[in-house]
Amino acid sequence: MTEHKHEPVPFRTFILIWFALLVLTVVTVAVSRVHLGAWNIWVALTIASIKSSLVVFIFMHLRQESKLFKIGLLTLLIIVAIFIGLTFTDVLYR
Amino acid sequence: MTNEPLKYTGFYSESPRPGILGWLLSTDHKRIGIMYLVCIVTMFLVAMCLGLALRLELIAPGPTIMGPQTYNATFTVHGIIMIFLFIIPSIPAAFGNLVLPIQIGARDVSFPKLNLLSWYCYIIGGILAVISIFAGGGAPDTGWTFYVPFSTQTTTNVNLAVTGALMLGFSSMLTGINFVTTIHRLRAEGMGWGRLPMFVWTLYSTAWIQILATPMLGITLILIVLERVFGAGLFDAARGGDPILYQHLFWIYSHPAVYIMILPGMGVISEIIPTFSRKPLFGYWAMAFSSLAIAFAGSLVWAHHMYASGMSDFAILVFSFLTFIVAIPSAIKVFNWVSTLYKGSIQLAPPMLHALAFIFNFAIGGLGGLALGAAASDIHLHDTTFVVGHFHYTMFGGTGFAFFAALHYWLPKFTGRMYNHKIAVISWGLVFVGFNVTYMAMQAVGVQGMPRRYYDYLPEFMPLNVVSTVGSWVLAIGLVMMFVNLWNGIRRGHPVGKNPWGSATLEWTIPSPPPMENFGEEDPIVTKGPYDYKGVVADEY
Amino acid sequence: MIIKGLLPMSIEHRDDTGARFGMWLFLYTEVILFSGLFILYSVGLAKFPQQFAEASHKLNIYFGTINTLVLLTSSLTIALAITAIQKNKIKLTLNLCFVTIFLAIVFLINKYFEWSAEIGHGIYPGSEHLAEMGPGITAFFNLYYFTAGLHGFHILIGGTLIAVVATLIAKGKVTSDRYTLLENSALYWHLVDLVWIFLFPLYYLIL
Numbered sequence: 087m088t089e090h091k092h093e094p095v096p097f098r099t100f101i102l103i104w105f106a107l108l109v110l111t112v113v114t115v116a117v118s119r120v121h122l123g124a125w126n127i128w129v130a131l132t133i134a135s136i137k138s139s140l141v142v143f144i145f146m147h148l149r150q151e152s153k154l155f156k157i158g159l160l161t162l163l164i165i166v167a168i169f170i171g172l173t174f175t176d177v178l179y180r
Numbered sequence: 181m182t183n184e185p186l187k188y189t190g191f192y193s194e195s196p197r198p199g200i201l202g203w204l205l206s207t208d209h210k211r212i213g214i215m216y217l218v219c220i221v222t223m224f225l226v227a228m229c230l231g232l233a234l235r236l237e238l239i240a241p242g243p244t245i246m247g248p249q250t251y252n253a254t255f256t257v258h259g260i261i262m263i264f265l266f267i268i269p270s271i272p273a274a275f276g277n278l279v280l281p282i283q284i285g286a287r288d289v290s291f292p293k294l295n296l297l298s299w300y301c302y303i304i305g306g307i308l309a310v311i312s313i314f315a316g317g318g319a320p321d322t323g324w325t326f327y328v329p330f331s332t333q334t335t336t337n338v339n340l341a342v343t344g345a346l347m348l349g350f351s352s353m354l355t356g357i358n359f360v361t362t363i364h365r366l367r368a369e370g371m372g373w374g375r376l377p378m379f380v381w382t383l384y385s386t387a388w389i390q391i392l393a394t395p396m397l398g399i400t401l402i403l404i405v406l407e408r409v410f411g412a413g414l415f416d417a418a419r420g421g422d423p424i425l426y427q428h429l430f431w432i433y434s435h436p437a438v439y440i441m442i443l444p445g446m447g448v449i450s451e452i453i454p455t456f457s458r459k460p461l462f463g464y465w466a467m468a469f470s471s472l473a474i475a476f477a478g479s480l481v482w483a484h485h486m487y488a489s490g491m492s493d494f495a496i497l498v499f500s501f502l503t504f505i506v507a508i509p510s511a512i513k514v515f516n517w518v519s520t521l522y523k524g525s526i527q528l529a530p531p532m533l534h535a536l537a538f539i540f541n542f543a544i545g546g547l548g549g550l551a552l553g554a555a556a557s558d559i560h561l562h563d564t565t566f567v568v569g570h571f572h573y574t575m576f577g578g579t580g581f582a583f584f585a586a587l588h589y590w591l592p593k594f595t596g597r598m599y600n601h602k603i604a605v606i607s608w609g610l611v612f613v614g615f616n617v618t619y620m621a622m623q624a625v626g627v628q629g630m631p632r633r634y635y636d637y638l639p640e641f642m643p644l645n646v647v648s649t650v651g652s653w654v655l656a657i658g659l660v661m662m663f664v665n666l667w668n669g670i671r672r673g674h675p676v677g678k679n680p681w682g683s684a685t686l687e688w689t690i691p692s693p694p695p696m697e698n699f700g701e702e703d704p705i706v707t708k709g710p711y712d713y714k715g716v717v718a719d720e721y
Numbered sequence: 722m723i724i725k726g727l728l729p730m731s732i733e734h735r736d737d738t739g740a741r742f743g744m745w746l747f748l749y750t751e752v753i754l755f756s757g758l759f760i761l762y763s764v765g766l767a768k769f770p771q772q773f774a775e776a777s778h779k780l781n782i783y784f785g786t787i788n789t790l791v792l793l794t795s796s797l798t799i800a801l802a803i804t805a806i807q808k809n810k811i812k813l814t815l816n817l818c819f820v821t822i823f824l825a826i827v828f829l830i831n832k833y834f835e836w837s838a839e840i841g842h843g844i845y846p847g848s849e850h851l852a853e854m855g856p857g858i859t860a861f862f863n864l865y866y867f868t869a870g871l872h873g874f875h876i877l878i879g880g881t882l883i884a885v886v887a888t889l890i891a892k893g894k895v896t897s898d899r900y901t902l903l904e905n906s907a908l909y910w911h912l913v914d915l916v917w918i919f920l921f922p923l924y925y926l927i928l
Contacts, residue, residue, distance in 0.1 A: 094807035095800075104797040111789050115782070118926035127766070130922035137918045145800040146911045147904075152738070154364065155745055162749045165392050165479060166756045170763060173428050176483065176495035177764050290739050357746040365739035395750040399757035403867070412846035412863040414761070419852060420772075420860025425764060429757055 092150045103144045110137050189596055190693030207292035208696060210594065212299050213277030219306065220266055220274050221663070227261035228659065230254050235618070235652040238645050241637055251635035252321035253336070257313055259324030260341060264348045265306050267575055268437060270583045271444035272390075273302065273355055276383050278594055280359060282687040283377045285368025285704040287697060290361040294354055301351035308344030312337040323633065325434070328415040328426045332407045339408055342401045349397045349433075352440070356390025359383055368686075370706035373468075377685045377710040378461060381468045382447030385475035389436045389443075393479065397433035400426070424489050431482035439478035441575055442542075443471060445582030446513055449535045452589055453517050455683040456532035457524025460711035463516045470509035477506045487555050488562040496555045503553035510546055514539060529681065530604035534585035537612045541577025545570055548623065563633070566626025569619045577615060584611070587666060592676045596692040598721050599669025607665060610658025617651030674721050682718030685710045737901045744905040748912045751875075755916050758868045762923060765860045772857020777927040779844070780865070784835040785925035788828050789917065795824035796914040799883065799907045809897035811890060818887040821910065825880035832873055865924050872916055879913045882906040 114133040118126060143149045148156065191210045195202035203211055234254055237244050246254065277295065281288055289295050313319040320341040322331040331338050363376075363384050376384075403414055403426075413419030415426045454461045461467060483491060483499040517539055526532070548570035551557045561567060592598050625644040630637055637645070679688040686706070690699060708714075766773050802817035843850030846866050851859050886906045889895040895902050 092807070094804045097801055097804055100797055100800045100804065104793060107793045107796075108790065111786070111793065114922055115786055115926065118922065124770075127923075127927065130926055131919075134919050134922055138915050141796060141911055141915055141918070145796055145914075146908055147803075151741070155742065158742075158745060158749065161388075162392065162752060166752065168479060169396070169432055169753075169756060170760055172480065172483070172495075172498070173425075173432075173760055173764065174767070175498045176424070176428065176491045177767060179492035179494035180490075290736065291743060294743075353750055357743050357750075360746055361739050361743040364742065365736050391746055391750055392753060395753035396757050399754050402871075403757075406846075406867060410846040412866075413852075413859060414863050414867070418856065420765065420769065420856030420858075420863075422764065422768075425761060429760065432757075 092147060095144070095147070095150075099144065103140050107137055107140060190691060191696045192693060194696040205296070207288070207296050209277045209281050209288050209292065209295060210694060210696075212295050213274055213279075214594065215299055216269060216274040216277060216302070219303065220270050223261055223265040223306065224270075225663070227258050227266060228656065230258040230261070232652055232656055234258060235649045237635055238637070239649040240645075241639050241642060243635065246635065248635050249318075249321065252323075252633075253313075253319035255633060256320050256323050256341075257309075260309055260320070260345065262575075263324050263437075263441075264345050265302075265309065267441045267579050268348070268352055269302060269355075270441075270579065271448060271586060272359070272383060272386055272440070273298075273352075275379075275448070275586050275590060276355070276359060276444065279590060279687055280380060280383055281362065281366070282690065282694060282698050283380050283685050283710075284363065284366060285371050285686050285699065285706055286362065286366035287699070287703075289358045290365055291358050295358055298351040298354035298358070301347045301354065305344045305347030305351060308340055308347060312340035312344060315340065325430060326401070326404055327430075328404070328407070328423050331404055332411075332415065339405055342404050346398060346401045349394045349401070352390050353394040353398075356387040356394070359387035360391065363387075368704050368706055374464070375706055375709050376468075377447075378450035378464075378467055378471075379444070379447035379685075382443045382450070382471045385471040386440050386443045389440050389475050389478065393433045393436035393440075396429060397437070400429040400433065403429075424486070424491060427486050427489055428483065431485045432479075435482035435485065436475075436478045438575070439474055441579045443474060445538065445579040446471070448582045448586045448589070449517060449538050450513075451683070451685065452531045452535040452585055453520050454711045454713075455589075455681050456527045456529055456535075457521050458527075458682070458713055459520055459524040460709070460713070461516070462519035462522075463512075464709075464711070466512055467516055470512040473509040474506065477502070477509065481506055484553055484558075487558045500553060500555045504550070507546065507550060507553075514543055514546075528605075529588075530599075530601060530608060531585045531589035531681070533605065533608045533612075534581050534588060537608070538578060538581040538585060541573055541581060541615070544620075545573030545575075545577055548573060561626065563631055564626035565622045565630050565632045568632050569623030569626055572619045572622070577619070581611075581615075584608075584662065589681070590687075591666060591670065592673075592680050592721075593687060593692045594694070595670045595673075596675055597669050597671075597673030598676045598680060599665050599673055603661065603665040607658050607661035610654055611662060612658075614651050614653070614655030614658050618648050618655055619651075621645070621648035621651060676721040677719030679716070679719050680721050682713070682716050684708070684713050684716045740901045741904060741908070744908050748908060751912055751916075755868070755871070758864065758871070759919070759923075762864050762868070765857075765864060766927070769857030769860060772855060773861050774927045776854075776858040776861035776865075777925060779839075779842075780925050781835055781838070782925050784831055785921055788831050789921050791824050791828050791831070792914045792917050795821045795828075796911055798824065799910050803900070803904060803907055806890070806895070806897055806900045806903055811897075814903075815887055815890055818883055818890070821883055822880050822887070825876055825883075828876055829873065832869070861924075868920060869924070872913065872920060875913045875916070879906070879910045882909060 110133055114130055117129050122129065142159070148159070191208060195206065197205060203215060206212065233245065234251070237246050237251055316337045317335045318337060320336045320338045322334060322338060326338065326342060363380060406412065407414050413421050415421040415423045417423065450461060450467060481499055481503045483495055484503045487496050548566070552561055552567065552570060588599070588604060621644045625641050625648070628641065630641045676692050678691055686704060687694070798817045798820045802814045802821070805814040805817055839845070844862055845851070846863050851862055883906050886895060886903050889902060
C-alpha cells in the first residue's frame with residue numbers, strides 16, 4: 087500500500103479559518119436577534135453549514151484526502167437528508 | 181475414525197498463546213470468526229427451542245403450555261435473540277470474518293483489535309439479553325420492536341434488554357467499519373473491483389448499511405432508557421412528544437437491518453450457485469450493483485411497517501411506491517441465479533440444495549412482501565400471522581437457509597473435515613419440507629384473519645395451526661439432524677484437500693484449515709476472476 | 722499485534738490512510754446518532770414554532786455563545802497540534818493538546834453552571850414545572866437536555882482521548898513519523914465541535 091503523507095497545513099491557515107469561524111458566530115448571533123420569520127432558521131442553518139464545511143475541509147484535512155473520503159461524506163449527507171425528508175412526508179401531511 | 185485430532189492443524193495450532201486465551205485474546209480473523217460461529221449457533225438453538233414452545237402453545241386454542249404473560253415474554257425473547265444475536269451477525273460476523281479477508285487476498289481485516297472488541301461487544305450484549313430474561317421484573321414482553329408507549333411503561337426488564345441490544349448494535353457497527361475499510365484498503369494485487377467475489381460485494385453493501393443505519397437504533401434505544409429513567413415524555417403526545425416518531429426512528433434502522441440480514445445471504449448463494457453449476461455467475465455487474473441498489477433502496481422504505489400506525493396517507497402513498505422499487509434489484513438477483521443455473525453442469529451437493537431452497541423460499545417471501553408493501557392489502561394483512569409467515573420466509577427461508585448453505589460450503593474449508601453427504605441431504609429434505617409446512621400454514625391462517633402475538637385464538641383457526649405446529653416438529657428434527665451431522669463431520673469426518681468443491685475463489689487455493697498467515701510469506705497476486713473455472717479441479721475426498 | 726515473534730508481517734503492516742478512513746466511517750455513525758435527535762427536533766419545531774421560540778428565550782445566550790467560542794478555539798488548538806507534530810515540534814504539540822483539554826474542561830464547567838441555573842428554575846426532564854408550561858416547551862427542553870447531554874458525554878470522551886494521546890506523545894509512542902492516533906483523536910474532537918455548531922443556533926437562537 088503506498089502511503090502518501092499530508093503536507094503540514096501552515097499555522098497561519100488554521101488561525102485565519104478560526105478567525106472566520108468566530109466572525110460567523112458573531113454574525114449568526116446578530117442575525118438571530120432580527121425578526122425574519124421562518125427565514126431565521128434557514129439563515130441560521132446556512133451559516134452553520136458554512137462553518138461546518140470550514141471545519142470539515144480545513145481543520146479535518148478533508149481537502150487533502152482522496153476522493154473516497156469525499157464520496158463517503160456525500161453519501162452520509164444524502165442519507166441524513168433522506169431520513170429527515172421522508173419522515174416529513176408523514177409529519178407535514180398528518 | 182481417521183487421522184490426528186483437528187486442533188493440530190492450520191490456524192488451530194499456530195497460536196502465540198496456549199489454550200483458551202489463544203482464542204479469547206486472538207486478533208486473527210479466522211479465530212474470531214469461529215468464536216462468532218460457536219456463539220451464533222448456540223443462540224440459534226436457544227431461540228429455536230423458544231420458537232418450538234410458541235408453536236406448541238398455538239397447537240390448540242386456550243392456554244396449552246403457557247399463559248399470556250409467558251407467551252408475550254417468549255415471543256419477545258425469541259425475537260430479540262433471533263434478530264440481534266443470530267440473524268444480524270450470522271453471515272457477516274461469522275462467515276464474513278472467516279472468509280472475507282481470504283477472498284480478497286489479505287492477511288487479516290484492517291483493524292484486528294477492533295474486530296476482537298466487536299466480538300466482546302457481541303458477547304456482552306448477548307449476556308445482558310440473557311440476564312434480562314431471568315433477572316428483575318421478568319423477561320421483557322414488548323416484542324422485539326420495543327414500541328412505545330408500552331416499552332416505557334412495562335415493569336419488565338426492558339432496560340437490560342435494550343442495553344444488550346445497544347451493545348449488539350455497537351458490535352455490528354464496528355464490524356461494518358472494519359469491513360468497508362478492509363475492502364477498500366487490503367485487496368491483494370490484481371484484485372480489482374471487477375474481480376471481487378459476489379460475497380464480498382454483498383458484505384460491502386451490508387457494511388455500509390451497518391455504518392449508516394445502526395446508530396439510529398442506538399439513539400432510539402438510548403431514548404427508551406432515558407425515557408424510562410426520567411419519564412420526560414419524549415414520545416408522550418400529552419407532553420409534546422409523538423409515539424409515531426418512535427416507530428419512524430426504530431424502522432429507519434430496522435428496515436435497513438433486514439437487508440443487513442438478507443444481503444450477505446444473497447452473497448453466499450451467489451458463490452454457491454456458480455460453483456455447483458460449473459458456470460460463471462450470470463451478469464456479474466448487475467449482481468454487484470443490485471447489491472448496492474438494495475442497500476440504498478432499503479434506506480428509503482422504512483415506513484411500510486407503519487401503514488396501520490396512524491401515519492399520514494401521503495406518507496403511505498410515498499412509502500408504498502418506494503417499497504416496490506426494492507423488488508427490482510431483488511428480482512434481478514433471482515433471475516441471474518436462475519440464468520446461472522441454465523445449461524450448467526449442476527451438481528446437487530448439500531450446499532447447492534440449501535442454495536436452491538433459498539431461491540424457492542425467498543421468491544415466496546419476496547412475493548408475499550409485495551402483498552404487504554401495497555397499502556390496500558397490507559391493511560387487511562397487518563398484524564396477522566401472514567406477516568409472521570412472510571418474515572420467516574425471507575429471514576429463515578432466506579437468510580437461515582443461506583446460513584446453512586454457508587455452513588455446508590465453508591465448514592470443510594475451516595475445519596479440514598467433510599461431513600456425511602447422505603445425512604446432510606436427508607436433513608436438508610426434512611428442514612425444507614418442515615419449513616414450508618410450518619410457515620405456509622401460518623401465512624394461510626393469517627390470510628383467514630388470525631392475529632399475531634396472541635397466545636389464544638378462535639377455534640376455526642385450529643386445523644391450520646395444528647399443521648403449522650406439526651411442521652415445526654419436522655423442521656426441528658431436520659435441524660437437529662443437520663447440526664449433529666455437521667458436528668460429527670467436524671470431529672470425525674474425512675480430511676479434505678484445498679478445494680473439495682472445485683471453486684475458483686481465493687480461499688480454495690490455500691490449505692484446509694488455512695494457516696494463520698492465510699497465504700504464507702508472499703501476498704497472493706490475483707490473475708483471474710472469481711468465477712473463472714477453467715483449469716480448476718475439485719479435490720477428491 | 723501483541724504477537725511479536727510469530728507474526729512478523731502483521732506487525733509491519735501499517736496503513737495510515739486506512740486508519741483515518743476507518744475513523745471517518747466512525748464519525749459517520751456519530752452523525753447519524755445525533756441526526757436521530759435532530760429529526761425529533763425538526764418535527765418539534767414544525768409542530769410548535771411559537772413555543773420553541775419561547776422556550777429558546779429561556780436559555781442563556783451568553784453561556785451558549787461563550788461555549789461556542791470555547792469549542793471553536795479548542796478545535797483550532799487541536800488542528801494546530803497536528804501541524805506541530807508534523808513539523809516535529811513535540812513540546813508545542815503537547816502544549817496545544819493541554820490547551821484543548823483545558824478548553825474542554827472550561828466547556829463542561831460552563832455547562833454545569835448553565836444546567837444548575839436551569840434546574841434551579843425547576844426546568845429539567847420530567848419536572849412538574851416543565852409540564853405546566855405546556856407540550857411545546859416540554860418537548861423543547863426534553864430534547865435540549867438529551868441532545869446537549871449526549872454532546873457533553875462526547876466532550877468527556879474526546880477530552881479523555883486527547884489526554885491519552887498526549888501521554889503517548891510524551892512517552893514518544895506517537896511521533897512526527899507516526900501520528901495517526903493524534904489525527905484520529907483530533908477528527909473526533911472536530912466532530913464534537915461540528916455537532917455544537919448546529920446545536921447552538923438550533924437551541925439558543927430561534928426567534
